[in-house]
Amino acid sequence: MAASHRPVLLEEAVSALQVQEDAIVVDATFGGGGHARRVLDEMGPGGTVVGVDRDPQAAGRARDLLSDERFNFVAGPFDEVLWEMVDRGERADAVLFDLGLSSFQIDDPGRGFSYVTEGPLDMRMDPASGISAAEYLNEVEVADLIGTLVQYGDVPRGEARRVAREVVRRRPLSTTTELHDAVRAAVGWRERGGNPAKRIFQAVRVRVNDELGSVRRALEATEHLLVPGGRLVAITFHSGEDRLVKRFVSEREGRCVCPPELPVCVCGASPIFRRGAVLRPSEDEVRENPRSASARLRSATRTAEPSGDA
Numbered sequence: 001m002a003a004s005h006r007p008v009l010l011e012e013a014v015s016a017l018q019v020q021e022d023a024i025v026v027d028a029t030f031g032g033g034g035h036a037r038r039v040l041d042e043m044g045p046g047g048t049v050v051g052v053d054r055d056p057q058a059a060g061r062a063r064d065l066l067s068d069e070r071f072n073f074v075a076g077p078f079d080e081v082l083w084e085m086v087d088r089g090e091r092a093d094a095v096l097f098d099l100g101l102s103s104f105q106i107d108d109p110g111r112g113f114s115y116v117t118e119g120p121l122d123m124r125m126d127p128a129s130g131i132s133a134a135e136y137l138n139e140v141e142v143a144d145l146i147g148t149l150v151q152y153g154d155v156p157r158g159e160a161r162r163v164a165r166e167v168v169r170r171r172p173l174s175t176t177t178e179l180h181d182a183v184r185a186a187v188g189w190r191e192r193g194g195n196p197a198k199r200i201f202q203a204v205r206v207r208v209n210d211e212l213g214s215v216r217r218a219l220e221a222t223e224h225l226l227v228p229g230g231r232l233v234a235i236t237f238h239s240g241e242d243r244l245v246k247r248f249v250s251e252r253e254g255r256c257v258c259p260p261e262l263p264v265c266v267c268g269a270s271p272i273f274r275r276g277a278v279l280r281p282s283e284d285e286v287r288e289n290p291r292s293a294s295a296r297l298r299s300a301t302r303t304a305e306p307s308g309d310a
């Protein structure tokens with residue numbers, strides 16, 4: 001297992017969260033706590049960090065922080081945890097999502113996320129919940145699998161079709177090597193463009209963990225949870241996640257549709273969020289941590305407008 005996870009866009013994320021002395025900050029993706037620890041350093045004795053993770057191993061990595069009374073850890077899927085906070089009437093000054101997997105998860109062959117090392121075809125962030133990648137792949141209809149590969153892995157449709165048919169032909173699959181071999185037989189080996197198994201594994205993982213559904217529901221919760229002026233910060237690692245965050249914010253920007261000749265707005269445009277700049281890792285960060293290469297940080301500020309369904 002990896003000894004550590006290097007937090008991506010650490011300084012940029014902490015600065016985008018605009019942490020105040022006595023802020024309440026939710027780190028919805030605790031992982032190894034790289035971002036949470038830095039946020040705690042930034043705030044005063046009256047601040048609070050709520051760390052959330054659905055991976056049971058993350059709770060163990062949070063243990064040393066529990067002696068800091070400003071820190072709480074909540075185990076569970078972030079969409080459920082954030083909606084529970086909303087239902088209890090709690091508020092937050094900032095919410096951070098650092099999406100995807102930690103190096104602890106990727107580098108542990110026993111979790112089944114890696115196409116480089118052999119392991120059981122599991123891929124669940126919480127191995128006690130939902131169905132494993134093997135159960136999914138051994139049951140799924142070809143058409144559904146093609147849809148998963150196209151939608152969640154941006155796999156070209158022809159390639160997705162070949163891989164899906166090969167997977168079905170080789171069933172039952174039980175190890176990551178078997179899935180990797182199926183991809184290799186279906187797509188062959190490319191000199192350029194990287195290992196095609198990367199996108200296939202990503203797509204299956206996103207599907208098995210309902211990652212996009214979970215992010216969508218969690219973003220909806222932040223609309224209710226954040227105080228006016230509160231900050232939403234999301235670091236994404238693939239286009240599906242990034243599109244989702246971008247669309248969520250742009251749908252709530254309440255762009256004025258008044259004719260340009262009108263001196264004041266009369267259409268009642270009322271933004272719920274105002275978007276910030278999109279940040280990418282520096283060349284130095286990518287060189288030091290190649291896993292940061294696809295990262296994008298999007299941020300938005302909650303306005304005082306009531307939420308859409310308030």
Ligand SMILES: C[S@@+](CC[C@H](N)C(=O)[O-])C[C@H]1O[C@@H](n2cnc3c(N)ncnc32)[C@H](O)[C@@H]1O
Nearest residue numbers: 007029031032033034035053054055077078098
């Ligand atoms: C990229 S890592 C976060 C790393 C962390 N920021 C750090 O610096 O150590 C993503 C973490 O989010 C967790 N995660 C992903 N989706 C989740 C969800 N829907 N609910 C709760 N945790 C989730 C994963 O289990 C993983 O530990």
